[in-house]
Amino acid sequence: MITLGIETSCDDTSIALVRDGSDVLANCVANQDVFHRKFGGVVPEIAARKHLENLLPTIQTALDMASIRMSDIDVFAVTHRPGLIGSLVIGLTAAKVLAAVFSKPLIAVNHIEAHAYAACFAGMPFGTENISLIASGGHTSILHLKDDQLRLVGRTIDDAAGEAFDKVAKSLGLGYPGGPIIDRIAREGNPTSIRFPRPMLDQPNLDFSFSGLKTAVLYHLHHHPDAAREDLSASFQAAVIDVLVEKTMRAASLLKVSTIAVVGGVACNTALRTAFAQKSERSGKRLFIPPSQFCTDNAAMVAGLGYHKYQAGLRSPITIPAQSNAGFEPEPIRLSPSDV
Amino acid sequence: MISTSDAIRITSQSPEQTVRLGFLLASSLLPGDCVLLRGHIGAGKTCLTKGIASGLGVQDISSVHSPSFTLINRYEGTVPVYHVDLYRLEIDSAIDDIEFEDLWNESAVILIEWPEIAVGRIPRITFQIDLVWPMLSQTEREITISASDPQRLEHLKRDIDDHFGH
Numbered sequence: 001m002i003t004l005g006i007e008t009s010c011d012d013t014s015i016a017l018v019r020d021g022s023d024v025l026a027n028c029v030a031n032q033d034v035f036h037r038k039f040g041g042v043v044p045e046i047a048a049r050k051h052l053e054n055l056l057p058t059i060q061t062a063l064d065m066a067s068i069r070m071s072d073i074d075v076f077a078v079t080h081r082p083g084l085i086g087s088l089v090i091g092l093t094a095a096k097v098l099a100a101v102f103s104k105p106l107i108a109v110n111h112i113e114a115h116a117y118a119a120c121f122a123g124m125p126f127g128t129e130n131i132s133l134i135a136s137g138g139h140t141s142i143l144h145l146k147d148d149q150l151r152l153v154g155r156t157i158d159d160a161a162g163e164a165f166d167k168v169a170k171s172l173g174l175g176y177p178g179g180p181i182i183d184r185i186a187r188e189g190n191p192t193s194i195r196f197p198r199p200m201l202d203q204p205n206l207d208f209s210f211s212g213l214k215t216a217v218l219y220h221l222h223h224h225p226d227a228a229r230e231d232l233s234a235s236f237q238a239a240v241i242d243v244l245v246e247k248t249m250r251a252a253s254l255l256k257v258s259t260i261a262v263v264g265g266v267a268c269n270t271a272l273r274t275a276f277a278q279k280s281e282r283s284g285k286r287l288f289i290p291p292s293q294f295c296t297d298n299a300a301m302v303a304g305l306g307y308h309k310y311q312a313g314l315r316s317p318i319t320i321p322a323q324s325n326a327g328f329e330p331e332p333i334r335l336s337p338s339d340v
Numbered sequence: 341m342i343s344t345s346d347a348i349r350i351t352s353q354s355p356e357q358t359v360r361l362g363f364l365l366a367s368s369l370l371p372g373d374c375v376l377l378r379g380h381i382g383a384g385k386t387c388l389t390k391g392i393a394s395g396l397g398v399q400d401i402s403s404v405h406s407p408s409f410t411l412i413n414r415y416e417g418t419v420p421v422y423h424v425d426l427y428r429l430e431i432d433s434a435i436d437d438i439e440f441e442d443l444w445n446e447s448a449v450i451l452i453e454w455p456e457i458a459v460g461r462i463p464r465i466t467f468q469i470d471l472v473w474p475m476l477s478q479t480e481r482e483i484t485i486s487a488s489d490p491q492r493l494e495h496l497k498r499d500i501d502d503h504f505g506h
Contacts, residue, residue: 156405157404211386212355214381
């Protein structure tokens, strides 16, 4: 069974063709970074227009790559929340039209749930109970997947981790997007040269905060304008990683879950991947981090999840709306002092 | 933008104090009011917003986070609260894309971070808050509050004098 996935929630137009939920025949991404780079961030209007321009050519490229005709597709899966509303609407409308024209089912999926699904591309069996860290430019959350239910147990109370990377990179004059640039520069720096705070690590919950860390970097930069960018980047990155790893491991041990998934654009960070690998080996947890192409926004995760939703009997009505919010009610976990 | 000649000037010593100031400010806000929050990254705009939202009855303050990617967050308090962040907008026509005009028809409180780009398109401004981080310490911020209605500024000034201890 072949699923076409469409993902347009932010600034990447992505189309994927996936057989039986896991066999990725094509995963094409039309990246808009070049258009947003000069603004130091995503510009929604540009994003929506570029989606419109990119969508059909990207679908064609995916079909060509997989040598598949539109009429071979069995299910159309698409992200309908959360994201930039103008961007979501374009992908969702395209999926609705295709499903209607070819008389095939439409499956609308949640972007966050699709990110969590991406761990299956790293070999995690579908439906495995796990703790997922989803860290990107727009989201930083810890989710607990159990019995097909995704529960939000921790999240950022201010900036997303990827947003902190972007803002720090911009303040250091390094450009956009900040994640890959800081990752690269940090390799030349000393991560222990500046002791930045590890926000929320001492708090009895699974939440994150990156606003204060961003402030600490700016303050340091103001008083040490000549500080080596390599050391600043490495020290900032080390602080982010410490908190992400520690809180995720804490969630796993608290909820007695033996499998950890790390997904979202920030999961491309090489130092983060290494830190998680070391920490989970030490604590005997199974770790799944997908290859980079399935960490950043991509339609393969949408198609994969859409396939399983279809198998479970879900069908989305043609009237389903795009929604900017995630629709997850947080279920905060309080920790006892001995857990901190 | 509003003249700051009669403004209230306050020094906040900590993020907690900035949140408390926001909470206090909320008691002067009415449905339909709009507050502009101006200041650079790290100046405390989101902190102040958390305080205002909390004062307006938004229960879950951790849900009040930076809308830099989504541009607009909506919270349910005793009145609806819109939290707008125009940091990523470079061209003011992009505002059309985020249904900005629709906000003004509802009886909600509207809080706008990085309002500079939208200045000609904001139909009413109740308070304008300028936050400056003098970089003398990590936590100290200088906060200036001005208002389009001198009477409302006077009311707020009394509230702050009574309740905002240093």
